[in-house]
Every structure is written in C-alpha cells, then in structure tokens.
Amino acid sequence: MDARRTQLWQAMGLGPIYRLRGATTQPSVTSEAARPAIDRAAAIARLDWKELRQEVAGCRACTLCETRKQTVFGVGNANAEWMLIGEAPGAEEDARGEPFVGQAGRLLDNMLASIGMSREGQTPKSVYIANVLKCRPPGNRNPQPEEVAKCEPFLLRQIELVAPALIVVMGRFAAQSLLGTDASIASLRGKPHWINVAGRQIPVVVTYHPAYLLRNLIDKEKSWADLCLARTVHTAD
Numbered sequence: 001m002d003a004r005r006t007q008l009w010q011a012m013g014l015g016p017i018y019r020l021r022g023a024t025t026q027p028s029v030t031s032e033a034a035r036p037a038i039d040r041a042a043a044i045a046r047l048d049w050k051e052l053r054q055e056v057a058g059c060r061a062c063t064l065c066e067t068r069k070q071t072v073f074g075v076g077n078a079n080a081e082w083m084l085i086g087e088a089p090g091a092e093e094d095a096r097g098e099p100f101v102g103q104a105g106r107l108l109d110n111m112l113a114s115i116g117m118s119r120e121g122q123t124p125k126s127v128y129i130a131n132v133l134k135c136r137p138p139g140n141r142n143p144q145p146e147e148v149a150k151c152e153p154f155l156l157r158q159i160e161l162v163a164p165a166l167i168v169v170m171g172r173f174a175a176q177s178l179l180g181t182d183a184s185i186a187s188l189r190g191k192p193h194w195i196n197v198a199g200r201q202i203p204v205v206v207t208y209h210p211a212y213l214l215r216n217l218i219d220k221e222k223s224w225a226d227l228c229l230a231r232t233v234h235t236a237d
C-alpha cells in the first residue's frame, strides 16, 4: 500500500476503512472444534490454480452440493488488476458453469465495456470474476452463514492468486460477507474499504448487483458513479 496514495484518498474523503480477513480464520485460542476448519482453510490456501479448481469441482463441504448442477468457479484474467465479486450462481450460471451469464451478465459486460474493460482476454483491462459461493442456493435463496464459512477459503485463495489491485464487490450480500459487516449497501457505497488477504491490503469498492439494477433502473446512475470511484482508486493500464 502506497502511503502517498492513502494520503491522497484521505484528503479526498475516500477512507480508508480496514478489515483484516486473516483475523476470522486465525483465532488466537484454537479450540479442538475449530481445528478441522482451520486445517481445511490452511490446506486450501496452499493450492495452485489447477488444484483449487479441482477442489471446488469436487467440493461437498456444505449441503449446496446436493442441489447444484455444477460448481461455478470463476472466469477471466487470472492476473487481473480488477477482480469483481458477486454473491452466488443463479439458475443460468448453475447450468453453464460460468458466473454472471444471462441478462445480468450482459448488463455487467456492458458496464465494463463503458469503462473499456472486459471479462475476455488477458490484458490489463481484463477482469477476473468470481462469487462468494461456488454453488447455487436452491431457489436463489440467501446464502446461509455456514455455507459462506465453508466456501470462503476458496474465494480468499482466488483473491490471493489473482492478487488484484482493486476489488469491486457487487450486491449487499457479497459486500457484507467480504467486509464482515451488516451495514447497508447505501452506507458502504461511495468510499473505498480495505481488506487484508494473506498480508496484502486491497481496496474494495462496493456497488449494486447487476440483477438488482435490472429491477431498479434508476440506480444505474449510482453504479456508474461507483465505477468512476473504482477508476479513481485504481486505473488498469
């Protein structure tokens, strides 16, 4: 993290707000009950891309494995400067095995195109996209805390491997989950937050989920403001 940049953002009234991800998986006092989860997270944290993809594809750590058609791992540039994170696969994603397809996916692609970015290719303008959960919750219900806890090590490892300069988190659930807060999306938007993944601080900009924007066109303007904020925090070049 560049100290001069931090000062600049603070002078602009743009944070920072820090969230240490490591604290939730590394308790200072380790109970026997918590040890298997910590061992599993530590094992996942050592996987390379190929191993991680295989581990997710075969995962049966929570009950969502019983109703999914397939896991939805992630897509895009594995060395992306921008990483986009959503909630969980929907019906179309579950069927196709790719995040953000269908109408919401097209809107996301259009939003990215408006700032010269894309999920395609391997250039600095190519993003990486993943979800908090890799399996579809039945009926698109809200993810349960135990499902998030089981799946979180996969996302954290994806973030560590991509090592993005910026994360754009889409939707209330993903924002609250990643930032470890129950604050409203309205209060989280408009300023960068910070998470620490494996000792690396990463700025996070919160915006609406494209599926929400399809139902609430009036908020598209706000999502444009969020993308402009994201570009202020980090411009891929």
Ligand code: SF4
Binding pocket: 056, 059, 060, 061, 062, 063, 064, 065, 071, 133, 134, 135, 147, 150, 151
């Ligand atoms: S949602 Fe995550 S933890 Fe649950 S089965 Fe799927 S990959 Fe495993």
